[in-house]
Amino acid sequence: MRKTVLLAAVAALLSSTSAFSADKVLNVYTYESFTAEWGPGPKVKAAFEKTCGCTVNYVSVEDGVALLNRLKLEGKDTKADIVLGLDTGLVADAKATGLFAPSGVDASAVKVPGDFKDDVFLPYDYGHFAVVYDTEKLKTPPKSLDELVNGNPDEKIVIEDPRTSTPGLGLLLWMKSVYGDKAGDAWKKLSRRVLTVTPGWSEAYGLFTKGEAPMVLSYTTSPAYHEIEEKTTRYQAASFSEGHYIQVEVAGMTATSKDPALAKSFLSFMVSPAFQDIIPTTNWMLPAAKMDQPLPEAFNKLVQPAKTFLMSPDEVEKNRKAWVAEWVAAMGAK
Amino acid sequence: MRPQRGMTGERMGGALALAFILGFVALALVPLLRFGSAGGLDAQIVGVLKFTLLQASLSTLLSVVFGAVVALSVARRPQLVGRVWLLRFMAAPMGLPALAAAFGVLAVWGREGVFNSVLSFFGVATKFNVYGMTGILVAHTFFNIPLAARLFTAALDRFPPTYWKLAANLGLGRVSLFRLVEGPALMAALPGVAGLIFMLCATSFTLVLTLGGGPAATTLEVAIYQALKFDFEPGRAVFLVLVQVVLTGLVLLFLAAFPTPAEERAQQGAGIRRFDGGSLVSKVWDGAVILVFLIFCGAPFVAILVDGLRADFPHLLADPLFWRALSTSAALGLSAGLLALILSWLIAVARISTASRVFAGGLDAGGSLILLTPPIVLSTGWFLWLKGGGGFAPYVLVAVINALMALPFSLRVLQPAVLSHFERTRRLSQSLGLTGFQRLRIIDAPALSRPLLMAFFFALALSLGDLGAVALFGGEGFVTLPWLIYARLGSYRTTDAAALTLILAAVCMAFAVLGTPSDRRQGEAGR
Numbered sequence: 001m002r003k004t005v006l007l008a009a010v011a012a013l014l015s016s017t018s019a020f021s022a023d024k025v026l027n028v029y030t031y032e033s034f035t036a037e038w039g040p041g042p043k044v045k046a047a048f049e050k051t052c053g054c055t056v057n058y059v060s061v062e063d064g065v066a067l068l069n070r071l072k073l074e075g076k077d078t079k080a081d082i083v084l085g086l087d088t089g090l091v092a093d094a095k096a097t098g099l100f101a102p103s104g105v106d107a108s109a110v111k112v113p114g115d116f117k118d119d120v121f122l123p124y125d126y127g128h129f130a131v132v133y134d135t136e137k138l139k140t141p142p143k144s145l146d147e148l149v150n151g152n153p154d155e156k157i158v159i160e161d162p163r164t165s166t167p168g169l170g171l172l173l174w175m176k177s178v179y180g181d182k183a184g185d186a187w188k189k190l191s192r193r194v195l196t197v198t199p200g201w202s203e204a205y206g207l208f209t210k211g212e213a214p215m216v217l218s219y220t221t222s223p224a225y226h227e228i229e230e231k232t233t234r235y236q237a238a239s240f241s242e243g244h245y246i247q248v249e250v251a252g253m254t255a256t257s258k259d260p261a262l263a264k265s266f267l268s269f270m271v272s273p274a275f276q277d278i279i280p281t282t283n284w285m286l287p288a289a290k291m292d293q294p295l296p297e298a299f300n301k302l303v304q305p306a307k308t309f310l311m312s313p314d315e316v317e318k319n320r321k322a323w324v325a326e327w328v329a330a331m332g333a334k
Numbered sequence: 335m336r337p338q339r340g341m342t343g344e345r346m347g348g349a350l351a352l353a354f355i356l357g358f359v360a361l362a363l364v365p366l367l368r369f370g371s372a373g374g375l376d377a378q379i380v381g382v383l384k385f386t387l388l389q390a391s392l393s394t395l396l397s398v399v400f401g402a403v404v405a406l407s408v409a410r411r412p413q414l415v416g417r418v419w420l421l422r423f424m425a426a427p428m429g430l431p432a433l434a435a436a437f438g439v440l441a442v443w444g445r446e447g448v449f450n451s452v453l454s455f456f457g458v459a460t461k462f463n464v465y466g467m468t469g470i471l472v473a474h475t476f477f478n479i480p481l482a483a484r485l486f487t488a489a490l491d492r493f494p495p496t497y498w499k500l501a502a503n504l505g506l507g508r509v510s511l512f513r514l515v516e517g518p519a520l521m522a523a524l525p526g527v528a529g530l531i532f533m534l535c536a537t538s539f540t541l542v543l544t545l546g547g548g549p550a551a552t553t554l555e556v557a558i559y560q561a562l563k564f565d566f567e568p569g570r571a572v573f574l575v576l577v578q579v580v581l582t583g584l585v586l587l588f589l590a591a592f593p594t595p596a597e598e599r600a601q602q603g604a605g606i607r608r609f610d611g612g613s614l615v616s617k618v619w620d621g622a623v624i625l626v627f628l629i630f631c632g633a634p635f636v637a638i639l640v641d642g643l644r645a646d647f648p649h650l651l652a653d654p655l656f657w658r659a660l661s662t663s664a665a666l667g668l669s670a671g672l673l674a675l676i677l678s679w680l681i682a683v684a685r686i687s688t689a690s691r692v693f694a695g696g697l698d699a700g701g702s703l704i705l706l707t708p709p710i711v712l713s714t715g716w717f718l719w720l721k722g723g724g725g726f727a728p729y730v731l732v733a734v735i736n737a738l739m740a741l742p743f744s745l746r747v748l749q750p751a752v753l754s755h756f757e758r759t760r761r762l763s764q765s766l767g768l769t770g771f772q773r774l775r776i777i778d779a780p781a782l783s784r785p786l787l788m789a790f791f792f793a794l795a796l797s798l799g800d801l802g803a804v805a806l807f808g809g810e811g812f813v814t815l816p817w818l819i820y821a822r823l824g825s826y827r828t829t830d831a832a833a834l835t836l837i838l839a840a841v842c843m844a845f846a847v848l849g850t851p852s853d854r855r856q857g858e859a860g861r
Contacts, residue, residue, distance in 0.1 A: 032821055032824070033821065033824050033825045036821055036825060037653075037655060038825060038827075039825070065563055065564060066563065068566075069562075069563065069566050072369075072566060073714065073717060073718055074721070077721060093566075156445070161543060161549065163549075163556070163560045163564060164543075164556070164559060164560060164563065164564065191548065194547075194548060195445065195465060195547070196465045196469075196544060196545065196546070196547045196548065197543065197546075197547070197548050197549060198543060198544050199539070199540055199543045199544065199556075200824075201824065202433075202820060202823040202824045203433060203436070203540070203543075203544050203823075205823075205826070205828075206433070206437060206823055206828055206831070207437075207440070207544075209828050210437065210440070210441070210444075210446075210828075211446040212440060212444050212445050212446055213445070222826075225826045226826075229826070284825075284826070321565075325378070327549070328378065328549045328552075331548045331549050331550070332548065332549050332550040
């Protein structure tokens with residue numbers, strides 16, 4: 001008897017995220033920080049399950065890039081109904097897999113800077129990349145990308161590697177948007193201020209908060225986290241006069257979904273206030289559609305970019321390798 | 335048990351272990367070839383190769399030299415107070431995830447680290463900049479000097495006590511003692527130790543990128559990760575893995591070509607008396623060496639401790655997710671440790687009972703080259719076979735991958751001990767007619783309990799700190815401690831991550847204590 005109980009407990013532990021008895025199951029593939037206990041995942045699941053008569057089942061991987069790779073590995077056998085967490089840079093690649101179906105959801109509710117429009121992928125939140133600085137260490141933060149590039153080499157910045165991380169690629173595209181053909185030279189100058197290049201955002205932000213460098217490449221929304229969760233205004237984002245590059249996070253439904261109607265209703269829910277209300281203080285990004293509640297005060301104080309840069313997914317896809325090579329050459333030759 | 339040709343139980347076991355390892359790796363690579371082309375060696379990859387070789391060679395050289403210096407001093411002091419704790423400490427850095435170690439190292443050597451505070455206290459205006467080759471070397475030696483010192487100390491401690499007595503009677507001086515006794519013992523262990531460290535440094539990823547200062551510091555491992563992740567060209571990843579295997583294989587061959595003097599060993603480590611450490615100069619030297627070693631490798635741990643203690647522990651410990659991560663990590667570590675122990679035992683025993691050089695070489699390579707296939711490549715390949723797989727599959731898979739990653743470590747602990755033990759007891763077991771499990775139970779297990787324990791806990795600590803294999807499966811109710819640390823870091827929760835790192839380091843230290851029992855307990859176990 002006790003053995004059976006133990007076995008059942010083990011089985012329950014192993015399948016803790018899979019469905020039990022509900023008739024309909026919606027499999028949502030996403031990234032880990034979405035499903036973390038402090039992320040939007042648990043609240044989104046609870047809110048959607050109230051109305052759908054279904055069970056939401058998350059499958060989460062490291063990040064957006066890993067998400068797309070997982071889908072490519074699974075191909076047509078994928079169990080995913082919804083893929084949530086790609087960004088605009090990955091959209092062209094994702095469409096090319098042929099695994100996604102047009103959502104058919106009315107996108108008029110969606111409002112993001114840079115006017116991203118797509119019949120397959122629907123934005124659910126966005127954020128601008130920004131240089132976040134430590135006000136205790138840096139009294140005069142750069143006011144433009146140009147000031148960052150040409151500034152005092154003793155005031156360092158930690159950046160992410162575009163070969164291994166999305167923010168790293170974001171800065172690469174930002175520099176390209178501003179400097180065009182001269183981006184290589186600008187990188188060469190900036191490299192004097194780069195303390196180090198980390199494989200991902202976590203390492204870079206960790207170095208920054210440990211005080212190794214007074215600046216880090218992050219998001220305009222980062223200060224909101226510190227203000228709301230840690231009650232400090234020490235870390236602020238620098239507003240750049242040229243404008244900021246945007247990261248729009250999107251979701252889409254698969255062509256292989258067994259219940260396309262349910263998948264579609266999730267996407268509609270995603271751009272409704274019930275979902276959008278959850279986003280700011282759990283995913284620390286800005287809502288892509290109307291909320292019912294007012295945006296928390298800390299978000300109203302964030303940097304509002306004068307201009308938004310966003311390259312078309314096709315352009316990114318076509319040039320990424322060449323631009324990364326240019327980056328490696330410029331940064332390596334310091 | 336004289337080396338023979340043909341199949342005996344011992345060699346059969348080794349062949350099975352080898353087939354399992356090679357099969358597991360090969361099967362993982364096959365499905366990846368379906369995706370994308372292999373590509374060739376372009377100029378960028380050649381540059382990466384050069385840098386990989388350079389930093390790995392320098393890291394290995396420094397680790398081995400300083401590891402040997404520390405080992406000589408520690409071995410000369412068998413009666414040193416707290417010696418067993420020193421040995422335990424040497425096994426601790428291994429269990430740290432690379433990122434935790436990087437933060438620890440930077441707390442000491444970084445721009446705002448302790449070292450720079452000391453410099454500015456003494457009025458030095460220029461800041462010491464660790465980023466670049468210096469940072470890579472500091473981090474790699476932090477990990478590997480203790481490893482080398484541990485393995486070299488074991489080699490010196492295995493020496494027959496009569497040698498030290500004889501050396502004292504003959505009145506051998508410092509130089510002669512090194513040339514005739516210590517040197518040969520270190521040389522015998524050198525290819526194994528240096529090969530292992532070279533592989534670890536060549537495949538280093540997070541440390542090289544984070545401390546390297548920019549893309550000029552890129553290892554082949556980064557290119558493999560890039561191919562598998564951002565570019566999604568698994569075929570190219572497989573090609574780069576093969577390049578890595580061939581390149582490092584050549585280095586290992588070169589190391590194996592060093593003349594290895596036949597070791598003559600008799601007793602176990604317990605009861606050594608050294609007669610050569612009496613002079614004041616040698617006492618001061620040994621004391622200084624051990625002190626510097628402790629400061630260099632201990633300081634990052636102190637930083638981790640200080641950083642971790644700031645966290646809200648009651649809150650953290652109340653989190654059921656933490657306990658699930660801890661128990662999953664422990665269960666994975668135990669299974670991986672056990673599997674690594676069984677495989678390394680089979681390989682070590684087969685290795686000394688074969689006369690075939692090809693088979694011996696195969697066993698050596700099979701037990702090592704696994705480190706050159708990144709866990710993310712193995713798990714991606716197996717993911718394709720298992721079609722994602724539910725239930726137990728990811729657990730088994732991650733345990734096997736961790737076990738294989740730990741194998742080179744456990745093998746280096748076990749193999750020399752098994753060799754000297756079998757040489758010593760060959761006649762005894764033959765005359766008693768003991769074979770197989772009987773022999774294992776009566777003769778081998780009691781005498782080898784110490785290296786067996788050490789090999790097991792080495793493997794355990796190593797798989798505790800591993801993140802790589804979990805990455806693809808993590809999140810689906812599959813949570814380990816390193817995974818949790820990265821997850822917290824990935825969402826601004828730096829303090830939580832620091833506390834979890836401290837807990838992980840403490841768990842590793844606890845396992846290191848279990849892996850190196852004190853002499854008194856060893857005496858009881860041997861009875």
